[in-house]
Structures are given as structure tokens and as C-alpha cells.
Amino acid sequence: MDVELRHLRAFAAVADSRSFTAASRQLLITQPALTRTIQQLEAILEVKLLDRTSRSVELTEPGRTFRARVQTLLRDLDLACAELRGERDLRIGFSWALPDPWVSDVITAFEEATGISGRLLRRDDITTALESGDVDVAFVRHSIDDEDVATLTLFEEPRVAAVSSRSPLAERNTLSWNELGQYPVVVNTRSGSTTPKLWPLGRRPAQTIECDNYDEWITLVAANRGVGATPLSASATHAHAGVVFIPMNDAPPVPLRLAWRWQRNSALLRRFVELTTEQGQPSRF
Incomplete structure (x- = not known):
């Protein structure tokens, strides 16, 4: 058996979330199916990639090295597919004031890296906007109590x-x-x-x-x-x-978070999350 794309996506999802539960929800498959897929990948490569206990999931040393390679491969493939499908923008929601010029720098970095436009859209009800697909990802400062929504804290400000x-x-x-x-x-x-x-x-x-x-x-x-x-x-x-x-x-302090729905975890969204995380917090904080 050769390594298939499903193996790589399964490994990347678990490696990023450090959770089989979150990864299975993201990939829309059952946890047993996800476990089998990871086991198949490790058998093909003849190396252990993950250390899993009842409470945690950690990458082995080979797993960390492989993760970096897989992330680059999947990112390039997904962006190539997005270009062929004619995707032209990523809709970024927010409810009110965002740190500037920080947010402008984030969007500029995304556009330069992908060739895709980042559109800021103001929405008072971010949860509804995410659920309806009106926005792909959003900056939020409030908690979202929805198990279908993933959140990532970027930084805290005074x-x-x-x-x-x-x-x-x-x-x-x-x-x-x-x-x-x-x-x-x-x-x-x-x-x-x-x-x-x-x-x-x-x-x-x-x-x-x-x-x-x-x-x-x-x-x-x-x-x-x-x-x-x-x-x-x-x-x-x-x-x-x-x-x-x-x-x-x-x-x-006030946390600034990114929020998106697991089911709509597209290539462009993943690239935006990656670049936003790399940007770090504004220097004046």
C-alpha cells in the first residue's frame, strides 16, 4: 500500500489539534476510522509518528519532522486546487474595532502569499455569519459556545x-x-x-x-x-x-481570537490561520 492523500490529511489534522476527537470532527469521520488511518500510515512508513494516551496526543521526533514536510505539501496542493477552482477571496468577519496596522499587515501577508484577496466584513452576529457561510473565518473577542466552531487565541491586549x-x-x-x-x-x-x-x-x-x-x-x-x-x-x-x-x-486583558467552523476548514482558511499566527501580537502591546 502506498501513502495516500487521506493518510496525510488525517495525520496533519491530529498533529495540529493534538486531539483525535477534534481531528475526527474536522475531517467528518469517526474516531475509529481516523485511528485506523493513522495506524495504516505508520505501518506503511514503518515508524511511530504519534504517542497517544487516554489524555493526550504528542508527536514523536520523526512525527515532528514529518509534520513540517506534510504541512508544506498539503498547503501547496490545496492552494493549487483553489486557483484551479477560481477561488478569489477569503471572507474575514469582525464585529468591531481591530488592531491597526496589525490587521492590515496580516491581510497583506495573506494576499502576497496566496494571490487571493482578503475581504473584511463587519457582522454583529459572528456565530450566525459563520454558520451561514457568510464569512469563512472571523476575528472575535467574545466566547463562542458552539462545538462546531474552532477558536484560536492570537494574543491578549490591555x-x-x-x-x-x-x-x-x-x-x-x-x-x-x-x-x-x-x-x-x-x-x-x-x-x-x-x-x-x-x-x-x-x-x-x-x-x-x-x-x-x-x-x-x-x-x-x-x-x-x-x-x-x-x-x-x-x-x-x-x-x-x-x-x-x-x-x-x-x-x-482582552483576548483576540480567530474562529471558524470545522466543516469549512479550507486550504485558504488554513493558510490564513497559519500566517495570522506567525504575525504575532502588535509591538505596542
Whole structure:
């Protein structure tokens, strides 16, 4: 038996996720079938590629070397197929402010590496956009509770307070996280990064004002309906004349993640994830 493409894809999926459960979901096959495929590959090559226990999956030394070769081979093959199919863009969703110029650098690197256009699309409901196929991948700052969605944390950035320019707090140079929780807090329940659970028990805000998107959130803060918290990058890219952003040294950081559906794990998406990871976090964080 010769090595087949299905063997390589199975190995790559397990090697990347370090999980037979996640890999089988990604490949849309059962775990027993995936296990047999990996065993066939190891028998053909006459080498052990993976060390598997009941709790973990690790690459052997030959497995690590083979993984690097397989990733390059599959990437080149998938991109060649994408070109033949006439795929011209990757749709990248987001709900609100992204770090810039970091995100521009990521998209430029992707376009130069693949010849494919990266299209940024703003969507308030990222989960629905991913499910419908409206976007292929998305930048998110909130948790997505869906077992069909894979997420990867790229980096964390500082969180700053947001207060109305009419509030006495606007004169402050710094605020503490617990102090911020003493005021009514405006919460973007659909795509926001701040929830009352981030405060310790006994320090959680007594009142929250809920909204559905970033525009409503910043408008409510500007109207002095409550205070808020947002990533540092948002304070630079989405300023508002009626809002003052104040540093907080003790606030929990905000993770920026990539999210995509396992079933739509295309060649272009995998290349985008790879390049985004290589980009690292913005230097100013």
C-alpha cells in the first residue's frame, strides 16, 4: 500500500489539534476510522509518528519532522486546487474595532502569499455569519459556545476604561478594575469582551445596561448611561468625541481570537490561520 492523500490529511489534522476527537470532527469521520488511518500510515512508513494516551496526543521526533514536510505539501496542493477552482477571496468577519496596522499587515501577508484577496466584513452576529457561510473565518473577542466552531487565541491586549466626557471620572488619569465595577456598566451582550463575571464575587456591578453592538455601546457610554471597558486598540481606532478612555493597570486583558467552523476548514482558511499566527501580537502591546 502506498501513502495516500487521506493518510496525510488525517495525520496533519491530529498533529495540529493534538486531539483525535477534534481531528475526527474536522475531517467528518469517526474516531475509529481516523485511528485506523493513522495506524495504516505508520505501518506503511514503518515508524511511530504519534504517542497517544487516554489524555493526550504528542508527536514523536520523526512525527515532528514529518509534520513540517506534510504541512508544506498539503498547503501547496490545496492552494493549487483553489486557483484551479477560481477561488478569489477569503471572507474575514469582525464585529468591531481591530488592531491597526496589525490587521492590515496580516491581510497583506495573506494576499502576497496566496494571490487571493482578503475581504473584511463587519457582522454583529459572528456565530450566525459563520454558520451561514457568510464569512469563512472571523476575528472575535467574545466566547463562542458552539462545538462546531474552532477558536484560536492570537494574543491578549490591555483593557481600558471608557467613560463619558461629562462624567467626573473623565478627569482621572487611571482607574482600578474594582472601582469601575462600582458604577453602572454598559455591556455589549452579542460581541463584547466585558461581562459582569470578570469581576470577583462581591465586586460585580450592581447594575448593567445591555446593548447588541459596539455602536450602541459607545453611544450609551457617551450619553453617561454607564461606564464601560474595551481593548486598547479600540480606543485608538474607534474614538468618540463624547468618550474618554482611561488606563487600568489591574484589569483582565482582552483576548483576540480567530474562529471558524470545522466543516469549512479550507486550504485558504488554513493558510490564513497559519500566517495570522506567525504575525504575532502588535509591538505596542
